[in-house]
Amino acid sequence: MPPPNTFPYTMCDDIFEQKNMFLDHVLAERRSYRMFKGEVPPKDDIHRILHAGLLAPFAAAAIGTPQDYFRRFFVMTIGSKSMKSVIPLVMNEVNTMADDIDQKMEKSPELRAQAISFVQRLGRIKQLGTVPGIGTAPYYIIVAERRGFPSIGLQSLAHCMENMWLKATALELGFQLVSITSQMSDNPEFCRILGIAMGEWDLMGCAVGYPQEELSPSIRPPVDTLTRWLE
Ligand SMILES: Cc1cc2nc3c(=O)[nH]c(=O)nc-3n(C[C@H](O)[C@H](O)[C@H](O)COP(=O)(O)O)c2cc1C
Numbered sequence: 001m002p003p004p005n006t007f008p009y010t011m012c013d014d015i016f017e018q019k020n021m022f023l024d025h026v027l028a029e030r031r032s033y034r035m036f037k038g039e040v041p042p043k044d045d046i047h048r049i050l051h052a053g054l055l056a057p058f059a060a061a062a063i064g065t066p067q068d069y070f071r072r073f074f075v076m077t078i079g080s081k082s083m084k085s086v087i088p089l090v091m092n093e094v095n096t097m098a099d100d101i102d103q104k105m106e107k108s109p110e111l112r113a114q115a116i117s118f119v120q121r122l123g124r125i126k127q128l129g130t131v132p133g134i135g136t137a138p139y140y141i142i143v144a145e146r147r148g149f150p151s152i153g154l155q156s157l158a159h160c161m162e163n164m165w166l167k168a169t170a171l172e173l174g175f176q177l178v179s180i181t182s183q184m185s186d187n188p189e190f191c192r193i194l195g196i197a198m199g200e201w202d203l204m205g206c207a208v209g210y211p212q213e214e215l216s217p218s219i220r221p222p223v224d225t226l227t228r229w230l231e
Pocket of ligand 1: 033176177179180
């Protein structure tokens with residue numbers, strides 16, 4: 001005969017192990033997808049992803065108690081008027097950034113060494129004539145976070161994006177960060193399209209869709225090789 005209470009304890013242990021097993025799977029399967037199928041995922045999936053983003057932490061002390069909510073979501077679908085309007089705006093931003101860094105690099109060899117791979121990436125985007133993730137996936141999602149004081153919106157947005165990324169992974173959708181979006185927060189036309197006041201919000205973006213092909217789970221070095229337990 002099993003001792004009394006064995007059954008409930010075993011069930012708790014099972015649920016604990018299952019929760020951790022599923023979470024570990026999702027964490028390992030989260031990857032950057034950059035090639036998407038044309039098929040558009042259902043709006044309900046996007047809704048669930050946004051809800052995950054809403055559950056992410058926010059910088060309560062920096063935000064204070066604004067009357068309106070401090071986080072906003074904007075969803076653009078491929079082929080929509082809004083997506084067609086933002087593509088050239090973001091491309092312009094890429095060109096401006098590339099020219100600006102080029103000029104600065106001419107004066108600073110240290111910056112040249114530091115920025116070389118970023119500049120190469122901007123060069124590839126210029127060659128492609130399109131920003132990866134905007135118009136290359138069924139959805140381009142932008143999240144806005146009120147800047148607050150000290151301005152800490154981008155950190156909150158990183159948490160928000162990670163929650164959305166993990167949820168997209170659990171829904172077996174591909175997710176790509178579109179970090180150039182953060183450069184658009186002071187672009188008047190971009191902010192006008194979103195309907196937000198320029199300068200008050202930080203922005204971050206991502207692309208979501210069905211991945212063209214599945215990627216293997218993340219490969220990382222053993223965590224012990226990177227960890228020091230301090231006395
Ligand atoms: C702050 C930040 C910005 C990023 N920006 C982009 C981006 O604009 N486009 C992109 O394709 N990936 C972007 N990534 C994704 C990284 O390139 C990716 O996470 C990394 O190469 C590891 O690959 P994995 O996500 O498949 O594990 C970004 C990641 C971080 C943390």
